[in-house]
Amino acid sequence: MKVWKIVSGIISVLGGVLLGLLTVFLAFVTLIFPGDVIDLMGLLIALLIFAGGVVSVVTCRARHKSNIALIAIFAVAAALCIWRLDPYFYLLYPAVWCAACAIVAIVFTCLPDKEPPRRVVHGNRYIVAQYDPNAHYASHRIGAPPVAPPQEAPKEPPAPQYPQPPQNGQ
Numbered sequence: 001m002k003v004w005k006i007v008s009g010i011i012s013v014l015g016g017v018l019l020g021l022l023t024v025f026l027a028f029v030t031l032i033f034p035g036d037v038i039d040l041m042g043l044l045i046a047l048l049i050f051a052g053g054v055v056s057v058v059t060c061r062a063r064h065k066s067n068i069a070l071i072a073i074f075a076v077a078a079a080l081c082i083w084r085l086d087p088y089f090y091l092l093y094p095a096v097w098c099a100a101c102a103i104v105a106i107v108f109t110c111l112p113d114k115e116p117p118r119r120v121v122h123g124n125r126y127i128v129a130q131y132d133p134n135a136h137y138a139s140h141r142i143g144a145p146p147v148a149p150p151q152e153a154p155k156e157p158p159a160p161q162y163p164q165p166p167q168n169g170q
Helices: 002-032 041-058 064-083 089-110
Strands: 119-122 125-128
Touching: 002 041, 002 089, 041 064, 041 089, 064 089
Parallel strands: none
Antiparallel strands: 119 125
């Protein structure tokens, strides 16, 4: 999940910048050559894709709550792309990319978290169990210095047994 968030975040940032530049270029072209007036909805979509990429990269180590933000950002961007798709055909690719990112974020939200390995205190440092998290001694874990097994506690003599007091009526 972390790799996907980093890769999709970088692609989204670059795609948002390119889409913003393309929208600004097309706005200048319509100013020079009068014709169909281009609204700047492409800049809003580019800003959303850029923001989704930044959120994806920044929260690559976070848990499920960051996926909810990604779902919202990419779903809104995909909806705006599809809404403005009729006059501006170049919004098809960002629409597909945003929909794919939103779907992957939904899938990652539904998957359970992997539990990180527990840290074991050994002396004054922590040791992370690598192969056998249920080992009894820290020395049985990979990377731990050898430790002597614990000594058995000395056996105490059994508690003295006292006679039972007489019952009422004897």
